[in-house]
Amino acid sequence: MPDLLCTGCKELMGIEIPHPGQAPTKCNPSRLLGSAICRHCGTGTGFEIENDTIIYVSGKSSYGNLDTTLSETVKTLYTEAELCFQSGAPNASATMCRASLEAALTQAKFEGANLFGQITSAKSAGALDDVEVGLAHGSRLITRAALHREALISLSDVPSILSVTVRILNKLASLTA
Numbered sequence: 086m087p088d089l090l091c092t093g094c095k096e097l098m099g100i101e102i103p104h105p106g107q108a109p110t111k112c113n114p115s116r117l118l119g120s121a122i123c124r125h126c127g128t129g130t131g132f133e134i135e136n137d138t139i140i141y142v143s144g145k146s147s148y149g150n151l152d153t154t155l156s157e158t159v160k161t162l163y164t165e166a167e168l169c170f171q172s173g174a175p176n177a178s179a180t181m182c183r184a185s186l187e188a189a190l191t192q193a194k195f196e197g198a199n200l201f202g203q204i205t206s207a208k209s210a211g212a213l214d215d216v217e218v219g220l221a222h223g224s225r226l227i228t229r230a231a232l233h234r235e236a237l238i239s240l241s242d243v244p245s246i247l248s249v250t251v252r253i254l255n256k257l258a259s260l261t262a
């Protein structure tokens with residue numbers, strides 16, 4: 086198996102016993118997702134391997150800082166999204182992004198039959214601008230696929246979903262501040 090650099094302490098760690106998150110699938114038998122825990126510092130690093138080559142590593146990148154005035158519920162849901170990402174669990178991460186967005190829209194009193202309706206309601210109220218509405222719908226469609234449509238997403242799809250989520254959550258926080 087290939088070597089991996091710890092995203093915490095940058096030590097080299099061989100992946101001896103991978104912890105399969107997404108097992109190789111029928112359509113992509115050479116692909117493996119998982120996370121490795123560093124023996125030196127204990128940090129988890131998510132990875133995606135194809136044909137014995139690491140093609141993606143989820144590190145402690147920044148997707149923007151979450152507004153601290155958001156509710157504990159929203160902050161917790163979003164934090165779990167980042168933890169899932171660092172653990173090599175892209176579908177779980179996307180799902181928690183969606184949950185944090187739904188919670189923040191509900192708390193900001195943007196009602197709707199579903200997330201589509203809630204985003205539309207926030208748009209009508211002028212709470213989200215056109216770019217934010219576009220980003221929100223893109224994220225909504227991807228997370229719907231991961232959650233309800235049996236579509237598996239990749240680890241490398243997740244950073245954009247995380248950063249969109251932070252951007253919109255912060256906008257919603259600024260409305261109630």
Ligand SMILES: [Zn+2]
Binds near residue numbers: 092093096
């Ligand atoms: Zn380490």
